[in-house]
Amino acid sequence: MTPEVDILQATDIAFAYRPDEPVLRGVSLSAAPGRFTCLLGSNGSGKTTLLRCLMGQIEPASGAIRLDGKLLRDYRPRELARMLAYVPQLPASSLAFSAAEIVLMGRYAHTGPLGLAGPGDVAVAREAMKMTDTLDFADRMLDELSGGEAQRVMIARALAQQPSVILLDEPTSHLDIRHQLNIYQMMRRLAHDWPMAVVCVSHDVNLAARIADDLVLMRRGLVVAAGSPADVIRQDLLTQTYDVPVDLIPTPGDDVPMVRAK
Amino acid sequence: MLLAGGVLLTCCDRAGNSSPAAAAGAKRVVSFSPAITQMMFDMGLDDQIVGVTRFCKLPAGVQKPRVGDALSFNSEAILAVRPDVILTQTAPAKFQGVRDIDGHIKIISLRIESLDDIPAAMLAIGKELRCGKIARDKADAFGQAIEAVEYRVRLLPRTRTVFVMGTDRPIVAGEGTFVADMIASAGGTNVGAVIPGQAIWRPTQIEAIIKVRPDVLICQVGLGEEDAAKDYWMQWKDIPAVGAGRVYVVSDSGWSIPGTHLAGLLPKMAAMIHCELPASGPTGQRVGESAKGQRS
Amino acid sequence: MSEPAEKPSHDDGNLSARRSASTSAPILSAWRLILWTAALLGATVAVAVACTLVGVIGLSDITWEIWASRALRMLTAGIVGAGLAAAGLALQGLLRNPLAEPYILGISSGAGVGVLLGMAAAGWWAAPAWASTPVLAFAGASASCLAVYLVAQRHGRVDPYSLILSGVIVNTFNGALMLAGNLYIDRHRIADFAYWAMGQLPDATPMSLLGVCGACVAVGWAVLLANSAAYNVLGLGDDVAASSGVSVHRLRLVTFGAVGVMTAAAVALAGPIGFLGLIVPHICRMVFGPDHRLGMIIAPLGGAIFLMIAETLCRTVGPVVGISRVPVGIVTALCGGPFFIFLLRTRFRRAGQ
Numbered sequence: 001m002t003p004e005v006d007i008l009q010a011t012d013i014a015f016a017y018r019p020d021e022p023v024l025r026g027v028s029l030s031a032a033p034g035r036f037t038c039l040l041g042s043n044g045s046g047k048t049t050l051l052r053c054l055m056g057q058i059e060p061a062s063g064a065i066r067l068d069g070k071l072l073r074d075y076r077p078r079e080l081a082r083m084l085a086y087v088p089q090l091p092a093s094s095l096a097f098s099a100a101e102i103v104l105m106g107r108y109a110h111t112g113p114l115g116l117a118g119p120g121d122v123a124v125a126r127e128a129m130k131m132t133d134t135l136d137f138a139d140r141m142l143d144e145l146s147g148g149e150a151q152r153v154m155i156a157r158a159l160a161q162q163p164s165v166i167l168l169d170e171p172t173s174h175l176d177i178r179h180q181l182n183i184y185q186m187m188r189r190l191a192h193d194w195p196m197a198v199v200c201v202s203h204d205v206n207l208a209a210r211i212a213d214d215l216v217l218m219r220r221g222l223v224v225a226a227g228s229p230a231d232v233i234r235q236d237l238l239t240q241t242y243d244v245p246v247d248l249i250p251t252p253g254d255d256v257p258m259v260r261a262k
Numbered sequence: 263m264l265l266a267g268g269v270l271l272t273c274c275d276r277a278g279n280s281s282p283a284a285a286a287g288a289k290r291v292v293s294f295s296p297a298i299t300q301m302m303f304d305m306g307l308d309d310q311i312v313g314v315t316r317f318c319k320l321p322a323g324v325q326k327p328r329v330g331d332a333l334s335f336n337s338e339a340i341l342a343v344r345p346d347v348i349l350t351q352t353a354p355a356k357f358q359g360v361r362d363i364d365g366h367i368k369i370i371s372l373r374i375e376s377l378d379d380i381p382a383a384m385l386a387i388g389k390e391l392r393c394g395k396i397a398r399d400k401a402d403a404f405g406q407a408i409e410a411v412e413y414r415v416r417l418l419p420r421t422r423t424v425f426v427m428g429t430d431r432p433i434v435a436g437e438g439t440f441v442a443d444m445i446a447s448a449g450g451t452n453v454g455a456v457i458p459g460q461a462i463w464r465p466t467q468i469e470a471i472i473k474v475r476p477d478v479l480i481c482q483v484g485l486g487e488e489d490a491a492k493d494y495w496m497q498w499k500d501i502p503a504v505g506a507g508r509v510y511v512v513s514d515s516g517w518s519i520p521g522t523h524l525a526g527l528l529p530k531m532a533a534m535i536h537c538e539l540p541a542s543g544p545t546g547q548r549v550g551e552s553a554k555g556q557r558s
Numbered sequence: 559m560s561e562p563a564e565k566p567s568h569d570d571g572n573l574s575a576r577r578s579a580s581t582s583a584p585i586l587s588a589w590r591l592i593l594w595t596a597a598l599l600g601a602t603v604a605v606a607v608a609c610t611l612v613g614v615i616g617l618s619d620i621t622w623e624i625w626a627s628r629a630l631r632m633l634t635a636g637i638v639g640a641g642l643a644a645a646g647l648a649l650q651g652l653l654r655n656p657l658a659e660p661y662i663l664g665i666s667s668g669a670g671v672g673v674l675l676g677m678a679a680a681g682w683w684a685a686p687a688w689a690s691t692p693v694l695a696f697a698g699a700s701a702s703c704l705a706v707y708l709v710a711q712r713h714g715r716v717d718p719y720s721l722i723l724s725g726v727i728v729n730t731f732n733g734a735l736m737l738a739g740n741l742y743i744d745r746h747r748i749a750d751f752a753y754w755a756m757g758q759l760p761d762a763t764p765m766s767l768l769g770v771c772g773a774c775v776a777v778g779w780a781v782l783l784a785n786s787a788a789y790n791v792l793g794l795g796d797d798v799a800a801s802s803g804v805s806v807h808r809l810r811l812v813t814f815g816a817v818g819v820m821t822a823a824a825v826a827l828a829g830p831i832g833f834l835g836l837i838v839p840h841i842c843r844m845v846f847g848p849d850h851r852l853g854m855i856i857a858p859l860g861g862a863i864f865l866m867i868a869e870t871l872c873r874t875v876g877p878v879v880g881i882s883r884v885p886v887g888i889v890t891a892l893c894g895g896p897f898f899i900f901l902l903r904t905r906f907r908r909a910g911q
Contacts, residue, residue, distance in 0.1 A: 052797075097849070430762050465883045485680075
C-alpha cells in the first residue's frame, strides 16, 4: 500500500475512555480504494473504538487521521459525509420509512434545505440499490424486511452518500451464514467495482480471511499484524491475537486455512 | 409555693399581650380571618385579640402576634398565645388538633358571605365575648348605614350593574355574594347573577359580560394596575357602560373583603350607580367622562 | 417517562406508526409539500373564520368589535397551537421518544414560578406596568429552560438522556417552589394563579405581546422546518446521522433553543395548555407518516386548528352547561387520557398481530 494511493490514513492513534485505561495505544492503519480491509481481534481489542476514531465520532488523544490528505477534524460534517460513510451493526430502529426513503436519506449531505430529492439524487439512490440488490423492496417498510435485507438497505444508504470510504461495524454478527457470505461478497465487490476503500470490523475470522483483501489483527489496543490473509493467518499471530491456542486446518480449494480455537 | 407559682405565671405570660384588660378575665381571642379581625377592631374589642393571621390588616402602629393562616396552619403557634376562643370562617374541624391539646378552647365558625352575614357575625361575636350591647349597637349602626343608602335610592330606577374582578380573565360577583347584596342595596340590579356559572364568584368571558349589557361596570384590580385596566375596558365599546363612560376602576382590596367597612363603601357604590347623588362624589377612577355626567 | 432507546429496538412504538395509506408511499417531492401546505393553510383559515362566527353573542347581535376580538383570539389560539405542536414534534424527533413534549424542558413549570413570584411580590412591591403576567411567564419559562440546559450540558453539549433527566429535576424543583410560593400569596390571588395554571386564552391580548410572541413562534418554526430533514436522518441513530452529515450536537442545541423560545411564547400568551404538544404530533404521524418535513408543516397547522376549535367549544358549550368560561386547558387535558388509552390499545393490537 503506497501512501499516495491510501485515501484513509491513521497514524499512531491513542485513545482512552478513562484516564488510566487506554483502549488504543498507538495504532496505525491505512486503507486504499479498491481494497476490502477487515479489522479482527478479540473483544476489548479496541477495533470498534478505532472505527469510531476513523469516523470522526471520537477525537483521538494523540495521533492523526487523514482523509484524502486532509486532517479528519478539519472536515465540516457535510463535507466529511461526502467522503466517508458508516454502516452500524444493527439496522436502524423501526421506522415507518420505506427502503427507498431510507436510502435517499443518504443524500442528506448532497441535497439542499429540507433534503428534497432531485432527479440526480433519485438516480444515485437507484444505482446504490441496484448494487446492493435491494431494488425489489424499494417500497417496503424497513421493519418488514429480514435482517439481511435491512442491512443491505443500510449499505445502500451509505453508498448513496457517494463516499470514497465505507466503514462497517460487524455488519453481519446477527445474520445467518448465507446472508453473512452474501454481504461480505458484496463488500468486496463494492470495493473493487466502485472503487472504494471498505474497512469492516469483523467478528468472524474465517469469513474475513476468505473474502477480504487485507486483514489487520489487533490486541489490547495495538496492531499485531497487518497484511494479506496469506501473510497474516499464521498460528502464532492468531494465538497472540485471540489469547487462545488455535489450530489451522487446511481447506482444499482455498489458499487460506480455516482457523479453529483448540 | 406561692413564689414558685408566681414565677411560673410570669414565665408563661410570654404571649406578648401587653394590655391589662387581658389579665382582667376577659377572654383571649384568636381571629383566624381578616374580616373578623376588622370587625373586632371596629367593636373596640381589639384588647382581647391575642393572635391574628398573616393577612389580617391591623391599624397603623398596632402589633399583634401572627399565628399563621389557612395555608400555613400551626397549632403550636396558636397554642402559644393561650387563646380561649378561636373565631374563624372555615370549618371548625380544622382546629381539632388544637382542641385535642387544650379542650377548653372554643372554636366558633362564622359564615360571612352575604351582607346580612356581617351583622349576624357581629352579634355572634358579641354573644360569645359577652359584650352583646356593643355588638348590637355596632350591628344596628351597620344596618342603619345600609338602610340609609337604601332609603336614599329607593325612588331611583334600578341600574344594570356588574362587579368584575380582573380584566382579561374576569371574575364576576354572582348571586349570594355580599357585593351582589350591596348592588341591590345601592339601587342597582346585579346582572352578574344572570351570567352562567356555578360558583358565586364566577369566572366568565367578555362576551358574556357584553351580553348582559351592564350600564355600570365596577372593576377591581390590584394596586398599580388601574391605568392598564382603564385602557382595557375602553376597547369594548359594545358594553353600554363603556359607551356612557360609566366604568369605575377601584384598587382598594376592601371591595372584595366582607367587613363593617362595607358600610362606608356602600355610599360610594350608590354614587357610582346613580351618578347624580350629591353625597361623596364617585371615587375610584372614572373612565371616559361623558359630557353630561349622567347615566344613560 | 421512559428513557429514550439508544439501542435500536424493534418494539419502539414511537416512529413505527403505520401510515393509513398503503405501504407503497411516494417519495416526498417539493410539489407534494407545497400542495399539503396550501391545503392545510386553507383549512386553518376556513376554521378560523368559522370559529369567529360562533360565540355567546349571536350572529344577529354581533358587532364589528366583537367579531374583531374573536378573530384576534383565533389568531392567538393559532399561534399557541402551532407553537406547541411544532415544538412537540421537534422534541419527539430529536429525542426519539414518543412521550417527549415541550413541557419536559421545564418550561411550563418555570412560567408558573415566574407568575407566582410576581403575585407573591405584588403584596409588597407595586409591580411596574410591563411586569404583567405574560412577561413574568415568559421570563420564568426562559430562565427555567436555561437552567435545564446548564444542568444537562457537558462541555457545551447535551444528549437526550441527560436532557430529559435534567428536565425532570428542574420541573420537580419548580414544583416545590410553586408549592412554597403559595404560602406567600394573598389568598385572594391564589385562585388567580390556579385559573392561570389551567391554561386558557384571555379575552383580549395586547397587540404588542401578540406581536412578540407571534414572532417568536414564527422564527422558531422556521428554524425547526429548516432542520426537518435532519430529524428524519436522526431516526437512524446518532452515529449514522453524524456520518450522513448531520451535526448532531448543533442540531440538539438549535432545537432546544427554538423549542424553548416557542414554548415560552405560547405559555406567555395562554398559560400552560397541556397535551397539545404531545397529542397533535402523534396524530400527525399516524395519518401522514413519520417524515418530519411534511410533519413540520402539518403538525403546527393541525395544532392551530385543534386549539381554535377547542377554544370555540369552550366558550360556546360552557354557558350551555352552566359554566361561563371553561379554560381550554381543561379540554386538552381531558383529551389526554383517552388519547393515551388509544395509543396503548393500538400498541397491544399491533403487538398481538
